[in-house]
Structures are given as C-alpha cells and as structure tokens.
Amino acid sequence: MTDLPASVEIREEGPREGFQIEPGPIPTDRKVALIQALAATGLRQIQVASFVSAKLVPGWADAEAVLGAIAPPPGVAFTALWFNAAGLSRALAFRDRLSLRGSISFAASEAFSRKNLNRDRAGQMEAMRALTAAHQAAGVAVTRIGIQAAFGCNYQSDIAPALAVQAVADGLAIAAEAGAAITEVTLADTMGWATPPRIARTVGAVRERWPELPLALHLHDTRGLGIANAAAGLGLGVARYDTTVGGLGGCPFAGQPGAPGNICTEELVLLCAEMGIATGIDLDALIAAGHLAEEVVGHRLPSALLRSGTLDAFRRRITAG
Amino acid sequence: MTDLPASVEIREEGPREGFQIEPGPIPTDRKVALIQALAATGLRQIQVASFVSAKLVPGWADAEAVLGAIAPPPGVAFTALWFNAAGLSRALAFRDRLSLRGSISFAASEAFSRKNLNRDRAGQMEAMRALTAAHQAAGVAVTRIGIQAAFGCNYQSDIAPALAVQAVADGLAIAAEAGAAITEVTLADTMGWATPPRIARTVGAVRERWPELPLALHLHDTRGLGIANAAAGLGLGVARYDTTVGGLGGCPFAGQPGAPGNICTEELVLLCAEMGIATGIDLDALIAAGHLAEEVVGHRLPSALLRSGTLDAFRRRITAG
Numbered sequence: 104m105t106d107l108p109a110s111v112e113i114r115e116e117g118p119r120e121g122f123q124i125e126p127g128p129i130p131t132d133r134k135v136a137l138i139q140a141l142a143a144t145g146l147r148q149i150q151v152a153s154f155v156s157a158k159l160v161p162g163w164a165d166a167e168a169v170l171g172a173i174a175p176p177p178g179v180a181f182t183a184l185w186f187n188a189a190g191l192s193r194a195l196a197f198r199d200r201l202s203l204r205g206s207i208s209f210a211a212s213e214a215f216s217r218k219n220l221n222r223d224r225a226g227q228m229e230a231m232r233a234l235t236a237a238h239q240a241a242g243v244a245v246t247r248i249g250i251q252a253a254f255g256c257n258y259q260s261d262i263a264p265a266l267a268v269q270a271v272a273d274g275l276a277i278a279a280e281a282g283a284a285i286t287e288v289t290l291a292d293t294m295g296w297a298t299p300p301r302i303a304r305t306v307g308a309v310r311e312r313w314p315e316l317p318l319a320l321h322l323h324d325t326r327g328l329g330i331a332n333a334a335a336g337l338g339l340g341v342a343r344y345d346t347t348v349g350g351l352g353g354c355p356f357a358g359q360p361g362a363p364g365n366i367c368t369e370e371l372v373l374l375c376a377e378m379g380i381a382t383g384i385d386l387d388a389l390i391a392a393g394h395l396a397e398e399v400v401g402h403r404l405p406s407a408l409l410r411s412g413t414l415d416a417f418r419r420r421i422t423a424g
Numbered sequence: 425m426t427d428l429p430a431s432v433e434i435r436e437e438g439p440r441e442g443f444q445i446e447p448g449p450i451p452t453d454r455k456v457a458l459i460q461a462l463a464a465t466g467l468r469q470i471q472v473a474s475f476v477s478a479k480l481v482p483g484w485a486d487a488e489a490v491l492g493a494i495a496p497p498p499g500v501a502f503t504a505l506w507f508n509a510a511g512l513s514r515a516l517a518f519r520d521r522l523s524l525r526g527s528i529s530f531a532a533s534e535a536f537s538r539k540n541l542n543r544d545r546a547g548q549m550e551a552m553r554a555l556t557a558a559h560q561a562a563g564v565a566v567t568r569i570g571i572q573a574a575f576g577c578n579y580q581s582d583i584a585p586a587l588a589v590q591a592v593a594d595g596l597a598i599a600a601e602a603g604a605a606i607t608e609v610t611l612a613d614t615m616g617w618a619t620p621p622r623i624a625r626t627v628g629a630v631r632e633r634w635p636e637l638p639l640a641l642h643l644h645d646t647r648g649l650g651i652a653n654a655a656a657g658l659g660l661g662v663a664r665y666d667t668t669v670g671g672l673g674g675c676p677f678a679g680q681p682g683a684p685g686n687i688c689t690e691e692l693v694l695l696c697a698e699m700g701i702a703t704g705i706d707l708d709a710l711i712a713a714g715h716l717a718e719e720v721v722g723h724r725l726p727s728a729l730l731r732s733g734t735l736d737a738f739r740r741r742i743t744a745g
Contacts, residue, residue: 255735260742296735298698299655326735327651327691327728334620334652354732358741362732370648377619405728407648411675411683414576414617414647420679421581 106340110381112148114319114345115141115368117396119150119184120352122162124364125400131168133399138169140392141348142179145384146368148202149175152183154190170197188237195241205238205245207231207277207285209270212256215293228273235281245283248274249321254305255296257357262296264308271309287317287343292332294356295325299335306339319343322366324405325354329366334374346371349393349404367406369393373413386413427661431702433469435640435666436462436689438717440471440505441673443483445685446721452486454720456493461713462669463500466705467689469523470496473504475511491518509558516562526559526566528552528598528606530591533577536614540572549594556602566604569595570642575626576617578678583617585629592630608638608664613653615677616646620656627660640664643687645726646675650687655695667692670714670725688727690714694734707734 118138122129138151151173157164166183175181180202183194194203209227210216216227238245252259253267271288278285290305306318320336322329322344333344345365352364369389375382393409439459443450459472472494478485487504496502501523504515515522530548531537537548559566573580574588592609599606611626627639641657643650643665654665666686673685690710696703714730724730 257738258742260739261735295732298695299659300699324728325732326694327688328695330648331652331655331695334649334655338620358738359732363728367648373647374619374649374652378621405726407645407684407726411616411646411680414582417578417679418581421579 107337107378108340108342108380110342110383111337111375112343113146113368113371113382113384114148114150114182114343115146115348116150116345116365117141117347117349117351117368119153120347120364121396121400123153123155123160124353124355125162127162129162129399131165131172134165134169135172137392137396137399138173140395142176144388144392145382146389147178147383148180148182150184151181154183154185154193166193167196170200174200187234191234191237191241191243195243203243204247205235205243205283206247206249207235207245207274208249208251209274210251210256211262211267211270212252212259214258215252215256218258224273228277231274231277232280235277235283239281239283245278245281246286247289248278248285248287249289249291250274251291251293252296253290254292254301255294257294257359264305267305268308268312271313275313285316287319288313289319289321289343289345291321292323294359295323295328295354295362297322297332298328299331302332302335303339306336306341317343319345321345323354324350324363324366325359326362329363330370330374333366333371337375337378337380344371348389349396349406349409351396351400351404363405367408369406369408373408377414386415428658428699429661429663429701431663431704432658432696433664434467434689434692434703434705435469435471435503435664436467436669437471437666437686438462438668438670438672438689440474441668441685442717442721444474444481445674445676446483448483450483450720452489452493455486455490458713458717458720459490459494461716463497465709465713466703467710468499468704469501469503471505472502475504475506475514487514488517491521495521508555512555512558512562512564516564524564525568526556526564526604527568527570528556528566528595529570529572530595531572531577532583532588532591533573533580535579536573536577539579545594549598552595552598553601556598556604560602560604566599566602567607568610569599569606569608570610570612571595572612572614573617574611575613575622576615578615578680585626588626589629589633592634596634606637608640609634610640610642610664610666612642613644615680616644616649616675616683618643618653619649620652623653623656624660627657627662638664640666642666644675645671645684645687646680647683650684651691651695654687654692658696658699658701665692669710670717670727670730672717672721672725684726688714688729690727690729694729698735707736
C-alpha cells in the first residue's frame with residue numbers, strides 16, 4: 104500500500120452503461136435528471152450518452168434529445184461513446200457541450216474481437232486506422248488507448264500480460280503513424296476475469312514497457328471481485344477509474360446473464376475517502392444520485408453502500424449525539 | 425502479496441446467519457437440505473444452528489429439529505452458536521454431532537456492548553467468566569476469543585487498533601484465569617467499518633502483541649468493501665475466514681436496513697482459487713448450494729458469482745470447444 108495515489112480521477116459511466124442495458128423505456132427527462140444530479144456531486148467527468156445504432160441499442164435512441172437538454176456545469180466534462188464514423192458525426196453535433204476525444208480500441212483477446220466485432224487483429228488495426236483518420240479530420244484529438252478483455256475472456260480464457268502489452272503496442276503503433284499523442288491507456292476487465300494478482304501482473308507488464316504512460320482501470324464486478332481489484336489498483340498507484348453509480352449497467356456477455364456490470368462509483372469513492380485518497384466527490388450527494396438512479400430504472404441496483412450509508416453519517420450522528 | 429497463505433480455512437455460517445434473519449418461516453427439511461448440500465462441497469466447518477431465544481429469533485425455533493435430522497459426514501465439523509448457559513445446555517444435547525468449543529466474546533466498542541448486550545466492560549468480563557466456567561464444567565474446551573466491532577462501530581465510530589488489542593487482552597486474561605488455552609482470535613467487522621488499511625493496522629497491532637496467536641477474520645460486506653478486506657487479509661497471511669454461501673444473512677444494525685451481511689463464501693473461494701490458495705472446496709458444488717439457498721429463502725441473494733459462474737467453467741468450455 105506504499106504507492107497509493109494522493110488523489111484519483113473517477114469517471115462516471117452510469118448513464119451511458121445503464122440506459123444502454125436497462126429494458127426501459129426510460130423517459131428522456133428522467134435520464135436528464137440523473138445526469139444533472141450526478142453533475143452536482145463533484146464528479147468531474149460523466150459519460151452521458153452512447154451514439155450507437157438505435158436498432159441495436161434502443162435505450163440510446165434518444166441520445167440527441169438527452170444531449171439537447173443538458174450542458175455541463177463549470178468544471179465538469181460530459182463525454183460520450185461511439186464506435187465508428189457514423190457515431191462520431193452524431194457526437195460532433197454536440198461539440199459545444201461534449202468533451203470529445205478519440206480512442207483507439209483493441210481487445211487483448213482476438214477471440215473476443217472476432218466474436219464481438221467480427222474482426223481479426225489485422226481487421227481491427229485497419230478499422231482503428233480509419234477511425235483515427237476520421238477523428239483527426241474532424242479535429243478531435245486521439246489521446247486514449249482502450250484495451251478490452253485485458254485480463255481474461257469468456258471466449259479465449261486467461262489473457263497473459265504479454266497479450267495486453269501487444270494490444271497496447273498495436274494501439275500505440277497506429278497512434279504513432281497518425282502523429283497522435285496518447286495520454287492514457289485504459290485496461291478493461293470486460294468480462295470479470297481480473298483478480299488482485301492479475302491486476303498487478305498486467306499493470307506491471309504495461310508499465311515496464313511504457314513507464315511514463317498513465318493507466319486507467321475499467322473494472323467489472325462480474326464475480327464480486329471488482330472492488331478488491333480496484334483496491335489492488337490503488338495499491339499500485341493507478342489513479343484513474345471508470346465506474347457507474349449504484350452499479351448501473353450489467354453484463355451483456357455469454358454465460359453471465361444477470362451478472363453485475365461496472366464497480367459502483369460510490370463504493371470506490373468510499374474506499375478512497377477512508378484510505379485518505381482525494382476524489383473531490385461529495386459522497387452523500389453521490390448516494391442520493393444513486394437512489395435517484397434506482398427510481399429512474401425502477402429497481403434496486405447492486406450497490407451495498409446505497410443500502411447502508413456512509414461511515415461519515417455515523418460519525419456525525421455520534422459526534423452530535 | 426508476499427505473505428499469502430498456502431491454504432485457508434473457510435468456515436460456512438450461511439445456515440446459522442441466514443435462517444436467523446430471513447422472515448421465513450422456512451420448513452425444517454429445507455434447512456436440512458441446504459446443510460446437507462453444503463456438507464458435500466468440501467467445506468470442513470459449517471455452523472448449522474443457533475441456540476437462541478425462539479421469541480427473539482423465531483427462525484431458529486426449530487434448532488433441535490434441524491440438529492436431530494443431520495449428522496456431519498466424515499471430515500466435516502458442524503458447529504453451533506449460543507450466547508449463554510441456556511444455549512450451551514441445548515447444544516450439549518447434540519454433542520454427538522456438534523463440534524463444541526467455547527468462545528470468549530468481547531466488543532472492541534464499549535458502546536456496542538452496552539447497546540447490544542446492556543453490559544459495560546466489567547459486566548461483559550463477569551458474564552464471560554461465568555460462561556467460561558459453564559463451558560469448562562460441561563467439558564467444553566474454551567479455545568477462541570471473538571472480538572466484535574473490531575474495526576469500527578455504528579455507536580462509537582472508528583475503533584483504534586489499541587481498543588481491539590485491549591479486547592483481546594481482556595479475553596486472554598479470562599482464559600488465563602480459567603486455564604483455557606486459546607488457539608484463535610477472530611476479529612469481526614460486525615458493522616462494516618473495515619477497509620484494507622484498517623485490516624492491516626488492526627491485524628498488525630494484534631500480531632505485534634501476540635505473534636503466535638492464529639487470527640481469523642469475520643467480514644461483513646455492509647458497504648461493498650468486504651471482498652477487498654478479505655484480499656487484504658490474504659495479503660497479510662490471515663488464513664481463516666467466516667463467510668456465508670450466497671451472502672445469506674444480512675445486517676441487523678442501526679441505520680443499515682437491507683445492507684448485506686457476511687462476505688459470500690463462493691466469492692472468497694474463487695478469489696483464493698484464482699490466487700493459487702487451496703481451500704479444499706469444490707466451487708461448482710458450492711455455487712449449486714448457493715442456488716439451492718436462493719430457492720430455500722425464496723429470493724435472490726447478493727452474490728455476484730451465483731449469477732456469473734466460475735472462470736473454470738469458461739476454461740473448460742473453451743478447451744472442449
């Protein structure tokens with residue numbers, strides 16, 4: 104625990120992940136209300152929409168309507184997700200209110216890439232070259248590499264650290280060709296294969312090769328180990344995490360119906376706060392936003408902390424009593 | 425992670441914790457079926473009943489009927505819980521099938537002791553002296569000290585490691601007076617205040633004073649940090665854990681209605697297996713027992729792993745496919 108970061112950046116992805124997977128329909132104004140509540144918690148980055156096919160993801164058919172109704176307060180960046188040039192062009196219509204940056208995305212598992220995108224490694228490199236060119240033509244800087252299935256894969260089993268390193272190298276090669284300056288690599292545990300030692304090995308392998316490259320973790324709680332993996336990341340000094348309030352979202356992958364999705368924002372904020380790591384987030388406000396998220400989706404979310412409340416609430420009660 | 429134990433002892437408390445807190449009524453034969461399923465998983469210790477007031481805990485009014493219907497298979501120890509001489513005498517009726525051992529129990533928080541037991545420290549010492557004498561009179565060895573609220577308390581706030589150390593010292597003093605040889609101290613995070621660094625500090629403080637005394641952790645997942653705390657314990661070499669299948673049970677304490685109870689047995693078994701730590705437990709059989717537990721109580725349990733399945737299941741499928 105000697106490498107703990109002094110502060111961490113926690114990026115909220117609940118709206119994007121949640122509304123994508125909830126059966127819905129959820130009225131646009133309820134989505135807007137949740138985003139506005141989250142934007143008032145101290146979170147500095149919130150992924151607010153997904154520009155994907157309305158046929159494949161009906162929950163985000165109203166992405167334009169949501170974006171039309173929100174603007175980020177000062178100090179907050181709203182981000183969005185897209186996978187291709189069509190999505191990018193929809194996002195560009197909101198460049199006045201979205202923080203746009205381009206990502207180069209690879210799966211460390213080729214089986215996942217084939218299954219999920221119908222592309223082998225060469226095909227994915229081609230697609231990422233084209234997407235990078237589209238970003239740059241639109242004046243959107245390409246700054247991030249995202250590695251899916253970085254720790255394991257339902258279609259390929261365990262993923263050796265060398266495969267994650269290779270995927271990062273592929274992304275950096277494309278960035279170098281295009282003259283893009285990469286400022287972050289996100290390692291995603293897309294299907295819940297990570298454990299604390301695997302986090303240490305893969306983070307270690309990527310760092311050994313690129314010591315100066317900031318890393319982020321995108322962790323899923325598929326098998327209940329998500330927060331232990333985040334704690335391992337903190338212990339290694341990893342200072343950027345993607346999370347979802349209440350654990351919004353879920354797992355769309357084979358053989359895991361009903362499994363949880365991302366780790367809960369509020370549980371990571373609590374862990375950081377109790378470990379003396381700054382997040383800038385008001386945990387009470389965040390928990391209130393989590394309760395609102397449960398109202399919006401109409402059911403309980405996986406978060407334990409939404410049930411139990413913060414330790415500070417007890418500390419205050421005891422001091423007052 | 426350099427102090428990882430080679431193997432751990434995982435003690436299942438799901439039947440006792442679960443049937444105590446579920447609204448019920450649950451038929452005796454369903455309780456028996458779950459205990460029998462658990463006894464076939466490789467678990468070596470299962471807490472199968474609670475000898476408490478049927479008025480206070482109606483879910484265990486049938487403790488005698490359950491005990492009458494079960495016998496531990498070879499290599500499995502069935503244990504039970506009691507808090508006083510009346511409970512002990514009920515347990516003694518089943519000494520042919522129960523592994524009986526006496527515990528000396530203290531809360532590290534005096535506020536918790538007053539609130540929960542209506543006893544101050546002196547009162548609790550007196551009660552534990554009397555209970556120790558009752559155990560010894562019945563030929564039941566007193567071998568364990570249990571420390572509740574060892575990391576924090578809803579009624580007293582944070583608990584300094586020195587208070588946990590003092591509670592252990594009180595227990596050891598009573599044991600020494602009675603000539604009882606203590607072979608384990610269990611530190612319980614009764615109300616979900618632990619974090620990985622707090623686990624490290626309190627375990628460290630107890631070990632510094634009594635380096636030879638084996639420690640166990642009884643962790644609750646009240647705020648979602650339970651498995652991270654268990655991972656911290658493993659990293660410190662702690663090799664004994666109390667858990668409940670599926671996360672059976674819950675949190676009966678103030679201000680936390682609906683919060684989870686103990687950490688899930690199967691998630692800890694998975695974590696250990698993936699870290700190369702032996703448990704002797706068949707994870708597939710344990711997950712099947714977890715699904716049975718959900719049928720028996722009639723609702724979903726908090727476990728994520730019950731939804732997603734093991735990693736070995738995917739490894740086998742990939743190898744076969």
